[in-house]
Amino acid sequence: MALIVQKFGGTSVGSVERIEQVAxxxxxxxxxxxxxxxxxSAMSGxxxxxxxxxxxxxxxxxxxxxxxxxxxxxxxxIGLLAMALNKRGVPAxxxxxxxxxxxxxxxxxxxxxLQIDDQKIRADLxxxxxxxxxxxxxxxEQGNITTLGRGGSDTTGVALAAALKADECQIYTDVDGVYxxxxxxxxxxxRLEKITFEEMLEMASLGSKVLQIRAVEFAGxxxxxxxxLHSFKEGPGTLITIDEEESMEQPIISGIAFNRDEAxxxxxxxxxxxxxxxxxLGPISAANIEVDMIVQNVAHDNTTDFxxxxxxxxxxxxxxxxxxxxxxxxxxxxxGDTNIAKVSIVGVGMxxxxxxxxxxxxxxAKEGINILMISTSEIKVSVVIEEKYLELAVRSLHTAxxxxxxxxxxx
Amino acid sequence: MALIVQKFGGTSVGSVERIEQVAxxxxxxxxxxxxxxxxxSAMSGxxxxxxxxxxxxxxxxxxxxxxxxxxxxxxxxIGLLAMALNKRGVPAxxxxxxxxxxxxxxxxxxxxxLQIDDQKIRADLxxxxxxxxxxxxxxxEQGNITTLGRGGSDTTGVALAAALKADECQIYTDVDGVYxxxxxxxxxxxRLEKITFEEMLEMASLGSKVLQIRAVEFAGxxxxxxxxLHSFKEGPGTLITIDEEESMEQPIISGIAFNRDEAxxxxxxxxxxxxxxxxxLGPISAANIEVDMIVQNVAHDNTTDFxxxxxxxxxxxxxxxxxxxxxxxxxxxxxGDTNIAKVSIVGVGMxxxxxxxxxxxxxxAKEGINILMISTSEIKVSVVIEEKYLELAVRSLHTAxxxxxxxxxxx
Numbered sequence: 138m139a140l141i142v143q144k145f146g147g148t149s150v151g152s153v154e155r156i157e158q159v160a161x162x163x164x165x166x167x168x169x170x171x172x173x174x175x176x177x178s179a180m181s182g183x184x185x186x187x188x189x190x191x192x193x194x195x196x197x198x199x200x201x202x203x204x205x206x207x208x209x210x211x212x213x214x215i216g217l218l219a220m221a222l223n224k225r226g227v228p229a230x231x232x233x234x235x236x237x238x239x240x241x242x243x244x245x246x247x248x249x250x251l252q253i254d255d256q257k258i259r260a261d262l263x264x265x266x267x268x269x270x271x272x273x274x275x276x277x278e279q280g281n282i283t284t285l286g287r288g289g290s291d292t293t294g295v296a297l298a299a300a301l302k303a304d305e306c307q308i309y310t311d312v313d314g315v316y317x318x319x320x321x322x323x324x325x326x327x328r329l330e331k332i333t334f335e336e337m338l339e340m341a342s343l344g345s346k347v348l349q350i351r352a353v354e355f356a357g358x359x360x361x362x363x364x365x366l367h368s369f370k371e372g373p374g375t376l377i378t379i380d381e382e383e384s385m386e387q388p389i390i391s392g393i394a395f396n397r398d399e400a401x402x403x404x405x406x407x408x409x410x411x412x413x414x415x416x417x418l419g420p421i422s423a424a425n426i427e428v429d430m431i432v433q434n435v436a437h438d439n440t441t442d443f444x445x446x447x448x449x450x451x452x453x454x455x456x457x458x459x460x461x462x463x464x465x466x467x468x469x470x471x472x473g474d475t476n477i478a479k480v481s482i483v484g485v486g487m488x489x490x491x492x493x494x495x496x497x498x499x500x501x502a503k504e505g506i507n508i509l510m511i512s513t514s515e516i517k518v519s520v521v522i523e524e525k526y527l528e529l530a531v532r533s534l535h536t537a538x539x540x541x542x543x544x545x546x547x548x
Numbered sequence: 549m550a551l552i553v554q555k556f557g558g559t560s561v562g563s564v565e566r567i568e569q570v571a572x573x574x575x576x577x578x579x580x581x582x583x584x585x586x587x588x589s590a591m592s593g594x595x596x597x598x599x600x601x602x603x604x605x606x607x608x609x610x611x612x613x614x615x616x617x618x619x620x621x622x623x624x625x626i627g628l629l630a631m632a633l634n635k636r637g638v639p640a641x642x643x644x645x646x647x648x649x650x651x652x653x654x655x656x657x658x659x660x661x662l663q664i665d666d667q668k669i670r671a672d673l674x675x676x677x678x679x680x681x682x683x684x685x686x687x688x689e690q691g692n693i694t695t696l697g698r699g700g701s702d703t704t705g706v707a708l709a710a711a712l713k714a715d716e717c718q719i720y721t722d723v724d725g726v727y728x729x730x731x732x733x734x735x736x737x738x739r740l741e742k743i744t745f746e747e748m749l750e751m752a753s754l755g756s757k758v759l760q761i762r763a764v765e766f767a768g769x770x771x772x773x774x775x776x777l778h779s780f781k782e783g784p785g786t787l788i789t790i791d792e793e794e795s796m797e798q799p800i801i802s803g804i805a806f807n808r809d810e811a812x813x814x815x816x817x818x819x820x821x822x823x824x825x826x827x828x829l830g831p832i833s834a835a836n837i838e839v840d841m842i843v844q845n846v847a848h849d850n851t852t853d854f855x856x857x858x859x860x861x862x863x864x865x866x867x868x869x870x871x872x873x874x875x876x877x878x879x880x881x882x883x884g885d886t887n888i889a890k891v892s893i894v895g896v897g898m899x900x901x902x903x904x905x906x907x908x909x910x911x912x913a914k915e916g917i918n919i920l921m922i923s924t925s926e927i928k929v930s931v932v933i934e935e936k937y938l939e940l941a942v943r944s945l946h947t948a949x950x951x952x953x954x955x956x957x958x959x
Binding site for chain 2: 208215
């Protein structure tokens, strides 16, 4: 008998019919002899409706009160699912974050879980009940309702699984697993049976929005086996776990991630003195703009060229700041480009295989794709290219790293 | 500086605009130097929406889970009002029933308040904050969310006022006070400045649906001065309080209540033996049918006629039961009538004035209205008449007991 935490997102509980379907699914798992803790999001659209209501009162809704309002979304779905389960003869009880006692810090709208009291849940499981918990929410030391921020229901699921030492945390979504790359770009993309936490983190942070990064980090930290599955289609999904089989034969690259969300800024002819990076990036970060890739080249005339990427939404603001900085430090010029894309190959197999980066560059060169920036980590190589080459780059890399689905090869 | 509990119902918080209006009102009271605790209902329609959602899952929604779902309605409005107040520079904080800790028994959907923890609220008031509390809800000893049943927000207001020893509990509604009778029936009906708890209870139980009976009982028991006012019109409303001025000159009758909700059943020719009343009413109450007025007459032939009234919705069921009973105890016949109405005169002045009932009967006789049943209490006389005479009866009694508004007299 396994203890499984199952998390269903907003579209999975988006209507009474969907909730009934989830209840059917949970009943099957229960009848197979599993102990079950179900974590739910609000009905899709409900959180936005509540936020809109609050914004009618104030553009900047008070975070404490916003949490009071928004947390009602999950409170409705847990009650409905508990009813639907009991109707099917499956004893079930619902708990809000506060009732479980999911203790968080007091950072309203973006709280972090500090501790989970597992007493009530364990007693219910022992009594044969399915426990239905509101995701995305908790309570601080003073009894104030808190929320974990968008996508926080995944984190609730993983945190509960960690606290209960569950055998698996299953995240039900609208995709049937994690793919080698986006199937809309590469028809031969394959579902991965397994992926490591580290790889998943890289994939997630690079734009594969299957799971919340925080939830994956949490799962990795507490070693909670995480499985991504489709809410309403049968299938094994993708298991995200620690890399137990490092010695065994495995693909070098697990997947290819990409995004079009970034813009590139370059400041040229910067007098190359110590502290210049801070002088350039300090004002950017002071404006709360996140910087992703950073590249610095030393030029021949003792000046340096400094390039970095930011989210496209921050491009205008970053450009203004950079132009100011340029005048202050006496740089030659500032240029920018929003028509870029980032493509990354991700895989723990890289660690034990030399020449992965060069195979990537070779493959891109063959297609005549110019690389604008490069950044590497232990399990990932990212390049920035012109946006128009994105699909071509992803497809050629998918083939070069032997990720194409065999059945479909030659399509 | 007074401590006032103000309760606003569903229509008063039925939209964001209305909530903003309530915030304006609260701000004025705050600026006048009062300490304020605000109790809110859910937005009008919201509770019904949530119940309908639950009923899509099950015709008989699990009471515990129904409370989890339904209690979200007030949770939204308290958050919105707290925001609206803070926006106006009035520090305010919201609490659910569970957060205050309004401790109730575990009778889900109809829980009773056992105890209120006033610690948090007192600390907030001391710190200059307006406290906004969700009406209608509480929490049981085990931490389960409970609701007090329909109209329970009035009870929350009164219970909070009692626990905090508030100077007044103000109930904001869509009427500007308690009237001598329904102004739709008698144009000369007047708003009462004051009415006693006992009178209000009689008025309320007789169909003047301004306040929940439970709330009035509660207020009377703990001697909480209760004021009924209009949410959005200025005016003093009606103060409901103890009868401190019994010795002073006051009207004999405070008001005239009526309802058309009842039906009359008579069993004739019942052998007059001990226990016959129980034999007749036992099966009725076993079927959960509430009986209102009861009249028994001894007939000349050692049999008795027994008449009682029930809610019209229960008439058919009561009739079937009574016909059974009639056969069992050998009564002569069973007859019934749904076209009746009950009219009552209510007033603590009756206690010290003889002849009130006879003045009532005289007034009705003058209009040719036949009295079908009579029932009296210390501060009320009720008669059952044919429904078609209802308006005539109410108007003639309103005039006879000098309740007509002077300014409009002769209209």
